[in-house]
Amino acid sequence: GVLLWRRGVAPRSGFFMAKPHRYLLFAELSYAFEILRPLQAVALERGDEVAWFLNGPVPGNLLPGERLLRTTAEVRAFHPDAVLVPGNEVPLSFPGLKVQVFHGLGIEKKGHFRIRGMFDLFCTFGPLTTAPFEQLARQHGWFKVVETGWPKTDVLLRTAPAARAEGDEKRILYAPTFSPSLTSAPALAAGIAGIVARRPWRWTVKFHPKMAEEFAAPLRAIHADNYEIVSTTALAPLLQDADVLLTDTSSVAAEFMLLDKPVVAFRNRLPGPHLVNVDDPAALEHSLEAALGGDDPSREARREYAHAMQPLRDGRSSERVLDAVEAMLATGRGDLKRKPMSLLRRFKYWRKLR
Numbered sequence: 001g002v003l004l005w006r007r008g009v010a011p012r013s014g015f016f017m018a019k020p021h022r023y024l025l026f027a028e029l030s031y032a033f034e035i036l037r038p039l040q041a042v043a044l045e046r047g048d049e050v051a052w053f054l055n056g057p058v059p060g061n062l063l064p065g066e067r068l069l070r071t072t073a074e075v076r077a078f079h080p081d082a083v084l085v086p087g088n089e090v091p092l093s094f095p096g097l098k099v100q101v102f103h104g105l106g107i108e109k110k111g112h113f114r115i116r117g118m119f120d121l122f123c124t125f126g127p128l129t130t131a132p133f134e135q136l137a138r139q140h141g142w143f144k145v146v147e148t149g150w151p152k153t154d155v156l157l158r159t160a161p162a163a164r165a166e167g168d169e170k171r172i173l174y175a176p177t178f179s180p181s182l183t184s185a186p187a188l189a190a191g192i193a194g195i196v197a198r199r200p201w202r203w204t205v206k207f208h209p210k211m212a213e214e215f216a217a218p219l220r221a222i223h224a225d226n227y228e229i230v231s232t233t234a235l236a237p238l239l240q241d242a243d244v245l246l247t248d249t250s251s252v253a254a255e256f257m258l259l260d261k262p263v264v265a266f267r268n269r270l271p272g273p274h275l276v277n278v279d280d281p282a283a284l285e286h287s288l289e290a291a292l293g294g295d296d297p298s299r300e301a302r303r304e305y306a307h308a309m310q311p312l313r314d315g316r317s318s319e320r321v322l323d324a325v326e327a328m329l330a331t332g333r334g335d336l337k338r339k340p341m342s343l344l345r346r347f348k349y350w351r352k353l354r
Helices: 032-045 072-078 127-140 153-158 185-198 213-220 236-241 252-257 281-292 299-309 317-331 343-353
Strands: 022-027 049-054 082-085 097-100 121-124 144-147 171-174 202-206 227-230 244-247 263-266 276-278
Touching: 022 032, 022 072, 032 049, 032 153, 032 317, 049 072, 082 317, 097 317, 121 127, 121 317, 127 144, 127 299, 144 317, 153 236, 153 317, 171 236, 185 213, 185 281, 202 236, 236 252, 244 252, 244 281, 252 263, 252 299, 263 281, 276 281
Parallel strands: 022 049, 022 082, 082 097, 097 121, 121 144, 171 202, 171 244, 202 227, 244 263, 263 276
Antiparallel strands: none
């Protein structure tokens, strides 16, 4: 057959058959599974080996056939070529390139561009994240940056939404963030209860896994046929199903915008014309009614924002991430500086994982 080259990486078939790579998927929160599984699927398709290390989630989160490494000794024996990480930190003692694939698209929260000295490669989404990280790479000199798109969006962009019956009720997804200073839950719970009682709109509520129960409790107290709180870790079907997203300063807003649907945000930290920002809880019902009715003044700005966040919409971001990893494995760290030695972070993970 015809041999194909993937952007500077030797093909893995025919006379040029390369040794399969080994990837470790490092998960610390439940949202990591939806980010890492598209990468796992592509890696296995390419004939690579994949294993998981769960530093928080219970093994019951894994699917049949997914390989679990339970100890750091098993990780060393597996000896991954690369560790793929959607969180902010990774044990530096683990073998392999440390690859940051991020846990959200949003750039509004503090810390998104914080450099912790742990990663060799940052796989960014689009101009809004690539340019700042490239500047940081020039400044620090110990990591590379490749724009790949976000692996989690592969399922979102390649899976058709479930069919809706004509005349079906309008649907709202409420996904507040967890941060005490940013979450909308305390301010909006009473208002949402009233709207649920007055309007036929169908509500789905998805809490962040770090949401404090004190903030979630008033929303859990709402009981109605058109109101549901879900515990699933799979966000893509919820985004596809909703007509409008209600949130605050959560990165889920950018994911929803990739589907070209309106976002109503409560006191967003960086408001702009790409979303409908609400400062007063009393204005929430009117803003939702307008958005559900097709009044969408944010449409053009939203499309521009979504394009700057992630212009790659082909659902092949996971392939590009692994291409970038393979390219770096083939060339090594080259002229990159050594990563700074962080004894405190090394000790932190040695204590947590031993």
